[in-house]
Amino acid sequence: MGNGSKKEVMFERMREKKKEVKIVRKIVLIIALVMLLIGIGVGFFVYKYITGALQPIDPESEKVIQVEIPIGSGLNLIAGKLEEKGIIKDARIFKYYAKFNNESQFQAGSYGLTKAMTPDELIESLKTGKVYRTPVFTMTIPEGLKIEQIANIVDKKTGIPAADFIAYVNDEATIDLLIGKYPQIFTEEIKAETIKHPLEGYLFPATYPFYEEKPTLGTVVDEMVKATASNVTPYLDYLQKEEKSVHWLLTFASLLEEEATAQSDRQSIASVFYNRMKKDMPLQTDPTVLYALGGHKEKTLLKDLEVEDPYNTYKNKGLPPGPIASAGASSIEAVIDPAKTDYLFFLADSKGINHFATSYEVHLENKAKYIK
CATH class of the missing domain: 1.20.5 (Single alpha-helices involved in coiled-coils or other helix-helix interfaces)
Structure with missing residues (x-):
């Protein structure tokens, strides 16, 4: 080539x-x-x-749709309810839109909403708590009350006899009904023989609106349980991870509710209880003794501490069998997010101020100084 x-x-x-x-x-x-x-x-x-x-579902619609926003509802739950009722197209879009606009402080209540409302109008309504239905009456359950005290308030506000209320919340049929309706909240723990009242601690402290003059016993109790469910649901993943139950959470929180006098105290007292349990020390908290005795006393006596009862945390290590009162949101949160301390002891002075100590010697010094 x-x-x-x-x-x-x-x-x-x-x-x-x-x-x-x-x-x-x-x-x-x-x-x-x-x-x-x-x-x-x-x-x-x-x-x-x-x-x-982000547009109204039906700009021409005039039909009012009733939406119940339970006490303690978060943005996820609210957006889900609005989508479920057909008031918004997509709960996720509404949620992100509200978050983008830094809107999160929504009011519980019963709302009359329409498909013609824009996201901004919905947010404004939920923020201001503008309720389209005016409640016939409201009933306030303060934090830290026991079943008997709640029964008396219900009696005064609704006319339902306190004895009937207590019988209803202790009835096995009621307990089975609630376990079936709220399986993530109620467990067989509330049926234990050592439990004094199965629903103790499960009736959430809040102000409840009622839209009929004579609500049924079932309605009253269900509203309180529903509020508890709303307030503990955000912590279910945490509890599962820690292998703890809602019953454990509400029991722990009830001790803080009875002992604390301020928000910071709740977190510090929670740390005391955690630290004592880690060291296998009894919690030795007086409110459990009073609950065991079944009454209120201005001062716990030494002989009271000897009462043989599963709720007496001087005699038994760990948490009592169940809650001793209804805890509020701040006490529940303190169990989840306690202060980081080495405290093992605390006491309250005559003004209700708590004083903490890392050793028994310092605790005795505080006792001599603050308890007269």
Whole structure:
């Protein structure tokens, strides 16, 4: 083969490579254009979906839809209820829109909403607590009350006899009904023989609106239990991870509710109880003794500490069998997020101020100094 022929072959190969490169470039360009068009299409679809989700479902609708927002409801629960009722298109979009606008402080209540309302109108309504139905009456259950005390309030506000209330909340049929309705909240723990009142600690302290003059016993109790469920649901994942139950949480929180006088005290007292349990020390908290005795006393006597009862934390290590009162949200939160301390002791002075100590010697010094 001559030099001319070799050159021709070489040039031919170069021409073929150039063609291949051009073809590859065209393919890459086409793929890039297709991907760009797909990206634009997807982006346009997402944009249209989001803007559509932020429009009223039916701008012409005048039908009022009743929506109940339970006490303690978070944004997830509220958005889910609005979607469930058909008032918004997508709960996630509404939730992100509210978060983007730093809106989170919503009011519990019964709302009359329509499909014609915009997200801003819905948020404003939920923020201001504008209730379309005016309750016939409200009933306030303060923190730290026991079943008998709650029964007396119910008696005064609804006319339901306290004895009937106590009988209802202790009835096995009621307990089975609630276990079936709220399986994540109630466990067989409340049926233990050592439990004095199965629903002690499960009737959440709050102000409840009622829209009928004479609500049934079942309605009253269910409203309180529903509020408890709303307040403990955010902690279910934590409890599962720690292998703890709602019963454990409410029992622990009830001790803080009875002992604490301030928010900071709740977290510090929680740390004391955690530290004592880690060291296998009894909690030795007086409110459990009073609960065991079944009454209220201004001062716990030494002989009281000797009472043989599962609730007496001087005689028994760990938490009592169940809650000793209804704990509020701050006490529940303190169990989940206690202070980080080495405290093992505390006492309250005559002004209700708690004083903490890391050793028994310091605790005795505090006792001599503050307890007259």
